[in-house]
Amino acid sequence: MQTPVTAAGGLPRQAVGRRPVPFFTQARSFEQLWPLIERHAVEVLDDGKFSHGRQVERLEAALAEYTGARHVIGVNSGTDALVLLLRAAGLRPGDEVVVPAFSFVASASSVVLAGGRPVFADIDPVSYALDPAALAERLTGRTRFVMPVHLFSRLADLTAIGALAERHGLTVLEDSAEAIGMRQGGRHAGLFGAGGVLSFFPTKTLGAIGDAGAVLTDDPELAATVAALRHHGRFGRTIGNFPAINTSTALPGCNSKMDDLQAAVLLAKLTRLDADIARRAELAAGYDERLAGQPGVLRRPQVGGIEGQVFYVYLIEVERRDDLAAHLAGHGVETEVYYPSPLHLQPCFAELGHRVGDFPVAEAACTRTLALPLYPDLTEAEVDAVCALIRDFYAGGPA
Missing domain, CATH: 3.90.1150.10 (Aspartate Aminotransferase, domain 1)
Structure with a gap:
């Protein structure tokens, strides 16, 4: 999920009586981290593999350790992470996915891109996340998934949402793009249902210097499918940390691999x-x-x-x-x-x-x-x- 449009344009050259305060900058922290970033970046150059290489695998392992996820699959954006997660979880054309009406557009456009139909529900006025009572009112016989979004500083009500999903036989997928570090009962965001995502857009709590994202899951089959989908659906080779399944392109995948230079930056910032x-x-x-x-x-x-x-x-x-x-x-x-x-x-x-x-x-x-x-x-x-x-x-x- 990317940052929305600026509310009030760019900064004036001189603030009246004060220094300008940008909405986001990482100049000071980036300068402090530069020696470590440079070391990782040189490793990328030495390897000669700029996409889907050793730095991406290192980042996947580090994120798995940090979040407790059994599987982390690095991809090129939080949006692609959502699309691939939905496809790997078995979304079929026309399946309904309930999402909150208040979120970044990717929370719903990803459903369309994966072949499903977004169904909107209202939000809780305090957490700004999907309201479980509103969710219950939006369920139909075609609803197969519910995708709460964790916004700003807290998790959605996963206890109530999970109980409702279980009663109706729904799969929970989490748009946890903003939620790195958020946990409940020791469990990291993105791991309460079948899977979740992370976005590493530059302004995020853990941000790259461009677009990058990841899928989190404890399901090995879902993880292997996401790993193949990000690389043109190719199951016939070892893909990252995931073993080969067969020797053909079994799925119509896409090119959603993470760049190693982004992984190099994220590895440094993760420290x-x-x-x-x-x-x-x-x-x-x-x-x-x-x-x-x-x-x-x-x-x-x-x-x-x-x-x-x-x-x-x-x-x-x-x-x-x-x-x-x-x-x-x-x-x-x-x-x-x-x-x-x-x-x-x-x-x-x-x-x-x-x-x-x-x-x-x-x-x-x-x-x-x-x-x-x-x-x-x-x-x-x-x-x-x-x-x-x-x-x-x-x-x-x-x-």
Whole structure:
């Protein structure tokens, strides 16, 4: 899942009285990691294998150790990871997959690309994830899969969703693209159902310097199928860590292999992932303290007390969202809107026949939510500056 469009354009050359605060940068941390990245990159050059090579296999093994997954299959993006997971899990043409109406478009377009039919359901107003009660209302005789999305800083209600899926004989697949490091009961996101995915888009908690992704699963057959699909459906050779199954191209696959240079960067960044997650939590706590009781801020994310919480994004709900975003941009602070329009109202899903008002919680979130800068390179002074500008805006203070 990639980052959505910028809410308020690029940064001005000079912020008024303050340093610009980008929505995301990894310049400082990248500089610190450069010696290790360079070493891994030189290994790629020495190997002469730039795709689907030794660095990818090393990353798959390291991610398996970190997440506890029995199988990790590196691919070229989080979106392709979703498509391949759906296909490998047995999605047939016309099968219905229930997905939340509030998410990045890939959560639903992947279903279409895999040959299925997305069915939207409303979200929980606190977690922004698929509401189990809304899910129950959207099940039909054609529903075969449910795909919750873990957004921003917490897991979906996997206990309730899993129980509902079991009662109706549904397969749970997780869009856990944002959820690296999130766990519940010791189990990592993506491993509560048949499988899940990770995205390594640059802004993610573990980000590459381009597109990359992975499929997580404990099912060896599903893993082998994904591994073949990413490489043109070729089962007739050893594919990564997966043994050959036969000698022919048994499936119509695609070219979704991960680049080794991306794997080289991710291997280096994985060494500081837990420290980065801790730093994100500190910054989120800083925002929470400064914005507590702030007029105009309708909702802040819960900080602490949530099992497995990882802050990929610090998302607030605010009054006059677009005006606030413009105010911050005018003072050099970039923000993001997650997400500008709910999925059921996107033109690409018009044939499903939805109208405004069908999923009111998702629609309301699209008008009020704003993501503030949050990444390990952010400083406490920059958090102070962002919050001061929010206070000024709602107080009608100086421009």
